[in-house]
Amino acid sequence: MRNCQINPSILSADFTNLERELHRIHTADAVHVDVMDNHFVPNLTIGLPVVKRLGEVSDLPLDVHLMINDVDRWGPDYARAGAASVTFHAEASAAPIKLARDLRSAGARASMALRPATPIEPYLDMLPELDMVLLMTVEPGFGGQAFLDIVLPKIRRARRAIDGTGLPIALQVDGGVTSETILRAAEAGADVFVAGSSVYGTEDPAAAVVTLRNLAAQTPLSV
Numbered sequence: 001m002r003n004c005q006i007n008p009s010i011l012s013a014d015f016t017n018l019e020r021e022l023h024r025i026h027t028a029d030a031v032h033v034d035v036m037d038n039h040f041v042p043n044l045t046i047g048l049p050v051v052k053r054l055g056e057v058s059d060l061p062l063d064v065h066l067m068i069n070d071v072d073r074w075g076p077d078y079a080r081a082g083a084a085s086v087t088f089h090a091e092a093s094a095a096p097i098k099l100a101r102d103l104r105s106a107g108a109r110a111s112m113a114l115r116p117a118t119p120i121e122p123y124l125d126m127l128p129e130l131d132m133v134l135l136m137t138v139e140p141g142f143g144g145q146a147f148l149d150i151v152l153p154k155i156r157r158a159r160r161a162i163d164g165t166g167l168p169i170a171l172q173v174d175g176g177v178t179s180e181t182i183l184r185a186a187e188a189g190a191d192v193f194v195a196g197s198s199v200y201g202t203e204d205p206a207a208a209v210v211t212l213r214n215l216a217a218q219t220p221l222s223v
C-alpha cells in the first residue's frame with residue numbers, strides 16, 4: 001500500500017461554521033485552505049486573520065494554498081500564522097526561490113503550484129527548495145469543476161523528476177478529485193489529493209476521506 005494523503009478543501013465547506021466543518025473531516029491528513037484575492041483568480045475567499053484563527057482551533061495541520069498576487073510579500077505571513085505548508089503559485093511569484101526559502105525559515109513546508117497549462121520543466125532545478133509541488137487539475141478559482149485529464153502527463157513527468165532528486169517531495173493534485181479521477185492521478189504519481197466537493201458534498205465527509213485514501217493507496221504507480 002502506498003502512503004497517500006487526503007486534504008479536504010474547505011472551499012466546499014459551510015463558511016458560516018468552519019470549526020464544525022473541521023470536525024467533520026477528522027479522518028483527513030490536513031485541511032486545505034484556499035486563499036483567493038479576486039486578482040490572481042476571479043474569486044475571493046478568506047485572508048490572514050481567518051487562517052490564523054483556523055490554526056488555533058484545528059487539530060489538523062493547515063495546508064494553505066495561496067491563489068493571490070503579491071505572494072512574495074504575503075506568503076511568509078501565512079507561515080508565521082501557523083500554516084504547516086504554504087503553497088504559492090509560480091505564476092504569481094517574482095522570486096520563487098527566495099520565497100520558498102522564506103517560507104521554510106518561517107517554519108512552514110514550502111510548496112509551489114502550477115496552473116494546468118504551466119509547464120514544470122522551467123522549475124525542475126528548484127525542486128530541492130520545495131517540500132511539495134501542487135499541480136492544478138482545474139483552472140484555479142472554484143470548486144466543483146471537472147478534472148482535466150490533460151494534466152496527467154505533467155503529473156508523470158513531475159513524479160519522475162521528484163524521484164530523480166531522491167528527496168521526500170510530495171506531489172499534490174487539486175481540482176475535480178473524485179473516487180474515479182483519483183485513480184488516474186494516483187497511477188500517474190500524485191500522492192497528496194485535495195478534494196472539496198467529493199468530501200463535503202457527501203453525507204459523511206470523514207468516511208469519504210477514508211474511501212478516497214484507500215483508493216489512492218491501492219493504486220499501483222504507472223509512471
Ligand SMILES: O=C(CO)[C@H](O)[C@H](O)COP(=O)(O)O
Binds near residue numbers: 011138144145177196
Ligand atoms: O483550489 C481549488 C479551486 O481553485 C479547490 O481546492 C478545488 O477546486 C477543490 O474543489 P473540488 O474538489 O470541488 O474541485
